Amino acid sequence: MTDSAQNTEALAELTRCRAEIERIDNEIIELLAKRLALGKRTGELKRLAGLPILDPTREAAVIRRVTGLARDAGLPSEPVREVFWQIVGMSRRAQDEGREGRE
Amino acid sequence: MIIITRPNVSDAEIDHIRERIESVGMRTHLSRGEHRTIIGCIGDESLLQEVPLRSLPGVESVTPILKPYKLASREFAVDRTIVRVGARDGAATFGGQAITVIAGPCSVESHGMLIETAHAVRAAGATMLRGGAFKPRTSPYAFQGLGAEALRLLADVRAETGLPVVTEVMDTRQVDLVAEHADMLQVGARNMQNFALLAELGRVRRPILLKRGLSATIKELLMAAEYIMANGNHDIVLCERGIRTYETATRNTLDIAAIPVLKRETHLPVIVDPSHAGGDAGLVAPLAFAAIAAGADGLIVEVHPDPENALSDGDQSLAPPAFAAMMQHLEAFAAATGRSIGVEAPTAWAVA
Numbered sequence: 001m002t003d004s005a006q007n008t009e010a011l012a013e014l015t016r017c018r019a020e021i022e023r024i025d026n027e028i029i030e031l032l033a034k035r036l037a038l039g040k041r042t043g044e045l046k047r048l049a050g051l052p053i054l055d056p057t058r059e060a061a062v063i064r065r066v067t068g069l070a071r072d073a074g075l076p077s078e079p080v081r082e083v084f085w086q087i088v089g090m091s092r093r094a095q096d097e098g099r100e101g102r103e
Numbered sequence: 104m105i106i107i108t109r110p111n112v113s114d115a116e117i118d119h120i121r122e123r124i125e126s127v128g129m130r131t132h133l134s135r136g137e138h139r140t141i142i143g144c145i146g147d148e149s150l151l152q153e154v155p156l157r158s159l160p161g162v163e164s165v166t167p168i169l170k171p172y173k174l175a176s177r178e179f180a181v182d183r184t185i186v187r188v189g190a191r192d193g194a195a196t197f198g199g200q201a202i203t204v205i206a207g208p209c210s211v212e213s214h215g216m217l218i219e220t221a222h223a224v225r226a227a228g229a230t231m232l233r234g235g236a237f238k239p240r241t242s243p244y245a246f247q248g249l250g251a252e253a254l255r256l257l258a259d260v261r262a263e264t265g266l267p268v269v270t271e272v273m274d275t276r277q278v279d280l281v282a283e284h285a286d287m288l289q290v291g292a293r294n295m296q297n298f299a300l301l302a303e304l305g306r307v308r309r310p311i312l313l314k315r316g317l318s319a320t321i322k323e324l325l326m327a328a329e330y331i332m333a334n335g336n337h338d339i340v341l342c343e344r345g346i347r348t349y350e351t352a353t354r355n356t357l358d359i360a361a362i363p364v365l366k367r368e369t370h371l372p373v374i375v376d377p378s379h380a381g382g383d384a385g386l387v388a389p390l391a392f393a394a395i396a397a398g399a400d401g402l403i404v405e406v407h408p409d410p411e412n413a414l415s416d417g418d419q420s421l422a423p424p425a426f427a428a429m430m431q432h433l434e435a436f437a438a439a440t441g442r443s444i445g446v447e448a449p450t451a452w453a454v455a
Contacts, residue, residue, distance in 0.1 A: 060125035064118050071114060078133060
């Protein structure tokens with residue numbers, strides 16, 4: 001195969017990979033939206049049950065669980081932990097907002 | 104508070120220790136070395152009173168950190184931090200065996216002067232380029248820098264020479280723009296305690312060059328670093344650039360002792376700016392030699408192709424021949440401390 005044919009093939013493959021990455025990003029956003037919606041619902045349920053919104057024990061358990069999953073999947077666990085601390089933080093804020101809207 | 108684990112600690116034991124700490128609302132930071140692992144606790148330490156840390160499996164010892172800076176403290180990391188700047192091969196490193204010299208004009212004046220300076224300093228052994236785009240000047244009537252235009256020129260010259268670029272960011276509104284063009288963002292001495300800016304830089308994925316304030320103590324410098332780290336960015340290089348004293352013969356007094364003190368207090372790399380410290384081109388080389396002899400990990404030096412006609416800081420800028428002469432002598436000082444000038448050897452990369 002000539003260099004230029006190889007080039008063309010690599011570029012085509014690159015375009016396909018990027019399209020696939022965008023599709024996965026769409027899924028991540030959809031899943032985040034679902035997760036936040038569930039977070040809001042748990043916030044409501046916590047209020048009904050008379051429990052505080054902030055639950056560090058539960059947050060720590062969530063982080064520990066995903067750390068293990070990341071490691072099993074061969075992913076670097078520290079960056080994954082950071083990502084999930086962000087997600088847990090977003091979820092906590094969503095639960096808080098729900099409360100302000102009600103009061 | 105730091106927890107030092109037993110040598111053969113398992114991942115599951117580390118996970119458990121961290122879960123126990125995080126269960127009370129604190130956060131943890133992990134530093135893994137070849138022989139031991141440190142788990143640093145961040146947050147209100149009184150919360151930990153309820154946790155029987157010493158009896159958790161895998162824990163060897165628990166030590167309180169009495170200093171106000173935690174993430175920046177030497178105790179928090181097993182090994183010294185090596186900060187890498189630039190994505191390509193031959194990127195500059197700070198804190199390893201190699202001493203990195205950053206050189207370039209105080210402010211970017213034109214493409215011609217920048218490319219001329221870049222080629223000259225690279226030939227002399229510098230592995231990074233500096234150049235001001237936004238200049239914090241004492242007088243509002245002095246040249247304020249070319250701004251966004253200078254950022255584009257810096258990016259162009261980086262592409263032409265391969266030298267990673269550092270430039271100052273003065274304002275939270277400029278952070279994204281500067282991060283787009285530069286490989287490393289500098290916090291100037293006058294902004295060292297601009298906490299809004301520090302917090303913003305914590306969210307940037309670029310290494311930070313943090314200069315010591317004119318009247319800041321070493322502790323305040325480390326607290327400024329802690330601010331950036333607490334917001335998520337751990338790639339920080341500290342810079343001693345002289346402090347204000349009663350002496351008027353020099354612009355500032357270079358605090359040489361700050362270098363070994365910082366080396367004792369923090370795992371972050373430390374470099375020195377001999378140009379601003381002395382404020383006089385004649386003082387640059389001797390201060391640079393002293394800095395390297397005292398253990399600095401690098402230098403940032405102002406070089407201008409025509410210092411006499413520089414738009415800013417001409418008095419303290421070296422012309423390229425003087426810079427080259429200084430670099431030649433610098434090698435002996437580096438060798439005396441068991442180090443070399445320039446890019447880290449490939450073997451050292453593999454170990455780090």
